[in-house]
Amino acid sequence: AQKVTQAQTEISVVEKEDVTLDCVYETRDTTYYLFWYKQPPSGELVFLIRRNSFDEQNEISGRYSWNFQKSTSSFNFTITASQVVDSAVYFCALSETQGGSEKLVFGKGTKLTVNP
């Protein structure tokens, strides 16, 4: 069965610090997708990134970067120079793409608090 583990339940940093959120996954599929979502206090789920299992290139988008390592089944997320607005719960998710369904298995989430 697929599983996503986000071992860090809560992280607290001071503004401008860099912070890395860990995500470890388990799957027997050879083709899969990994996602990160942000859930701010308002409650909506905001899509951040989708990465397929064949693309191990790291990705950078502004202050956000992602490190995908298939060898360790990890897909970690780093926020550089964190800001108060980054305070949210961040979810890592894994999808199986069988039968045209892209249902997601989510980790428990990491609550990030960025203090001024």
Place this chain on the structure above:
Amino acid sequence: DSGVTQTPKHLITATGQRVTLRCSPRSGDLSVYWYQQSLDQGLQFLIQYYNGEERAKGNILERFSAQQFPDLHSELNLSSLELGDSALYFCASSRAGELFFGEGSRLTVL
């Protein structure tokens, strides 16, 4: 704004009652997914519809049912409600593998 619309945003009801949550996917998206977010279970996949047909099923209780209509909007029906059904219910639609979520419907069962 993800383009996925969910109503109502908040709902308070009593045990034993029945409620209907509504979702309109992004324009052109044929797939609709329902997820439940609760404190103890986290975010869990409930069910998926694709162009009116059920495509995949997750941890959906028998008291819950869903459907997708010809105009592609979807409804999630929750009946014989229990205290433990209190949760945030998300709808998502997908295109090319990317899932975009609505703002959720927060259900409180008293």
